[in-house]
Amino acid sequence: MTAQLGTPDNPLRVAIIGSGPSGFYAADHLQKQRDLTVQIDMFDRLPTPYGLVRGGVAPDHQKIKSVTKAYDRVATAPNFHFFGHVEFGKDVMRDDLVKHYHAIIYAVGAQSDRRMGIPGEDLSGSHPATEFVAWYNAHPDFAHFQFDLSQENVAVVGLGNVAMDVIRILACTPDELTETDIADYALDALKHSSVKNIYVLGRRGPAQSAFTNPEIKELGELDDASIIVSPDDLQLDPISQQYVDSGEDKVATKNVEILKEFALQGDTGKPRKIYMRFCVSPVEIIGDGKVEAIKLVKNELVADDKGNLKAKPTDQFETIPVGLVFRSVGYHGRALPGVPFDDRSGTIPNDKGHVLTEAKTGQPVPGDYVVGWIKRGPSGIIGTNKPDSVETVETLLADFRAGQLLTPTAPSTEAVQALLQERGVRVVSFADWHILDIIEQERGEFRNAPRRKFSNVDEMLVAIAERKAEQERLQAAQAAAPDAMAAD
């Protein structure tokens, strides 16, 4: 007779696809269930864990990355197994997982970018900011990308925190980046950068900016860059002014205050200039084969029927000569094979984290759950994922109690390992990642950086194998002549 599900003889087996914050918070909440024995297997297509904490958070924001210490505690618990370098949809399919798990949680984030839908968007020199971010963070898929930093004039579209990261990296001096974990090829390219003028283009006003206070403040603290805000842009329309005065949105009120300080201070004479522009929308990226200019329309702000201020184009246009454009208008999710997807929102349709066959009216898909950006869209800071993942795990646990999870025929982690071995997949365990982690930290020491990242998957695999072989040789030598080694 099979033991009761969720007990030591028959653990509740959950596969988590993706090892970013939302996946780890889901694992953490599952591990916290005291009356439940659970086995968590986490899959990631890269050999390295942590998703956007490694591949998205800016290199000069190291403190934020210390959140991985909490993820390491989850990953080193005995009921957790990491299947790194295993791609869902290629190495392993949903049809495979249903044979081995009672539930699957998709935690894959939003892996693409939102489009602006304007002519010239795909000209050479016009890039989604998400690609630049992945490039300077040494993401293996983007390490070979090229950005023409010989250009003096650059436009960054959007007023979110990703735009702030991109602007800062473009405007920083090499000294400000040396002691970070920025990819070395990016540091080298930025050392030779000719970027002088960065035009930041927001379609709405200062009070509607999506950036947060520390991120806009940082732009005023760079060694070599002045931030330039026109006092005219801070003459708010009556609705925005009322919103800011009400103090109801403390971030917006403070953002406007910070921008006012910048306007008051004016150009500080530093060689690089960051021009903040508000109420302008790109209507065309102009160029013959490559970006030469960006055409903007001036917007006015009008309230919709819910009172939200929207950008409405006027008949006033201007053209700014730029040779490089970063479109920082948001991330967008990608569909996973065999999993429902809502193309419009770029998310997996769900009800409190339980996957639905289609948005709103769909039926629940037994055993399938979703967390993070692929559940709710690309918004919020790392910590936002915690309550979001807790909600999904609570939904999963309610289904568990109601006996509505999957019934796997081969519920074992060993069976999954055997399947992947049979398919010739070189799986990277969490212990393997730990080896790579140490190697990266050692490589960073020469420039006083927290680590020097590998940006090539094959090189990562070779580095792990070589270090393991070295450790085995040492252990063998130690076993053969323990006294001699001790004397050394």
Ligand code: NAP
């Ligand atoms: P975001 O915060 O949603 O900002 C997107 C920006 O693009 C907004 O200013 C938006 O303007 C604008 N936009 C959208 N469509 C546009 C269009 N067609 N034309 C012109 N502008 C357009 O997205 P994000 O910057 O990618 O950031 C994603 C999430 O990650 C956010 O929650 C962010 O806070 C977070 N994040 C946090 C940090 C940090 O904590 N340091 C760092 C990076 C990212 P509207 O407001 O008018 O729509």
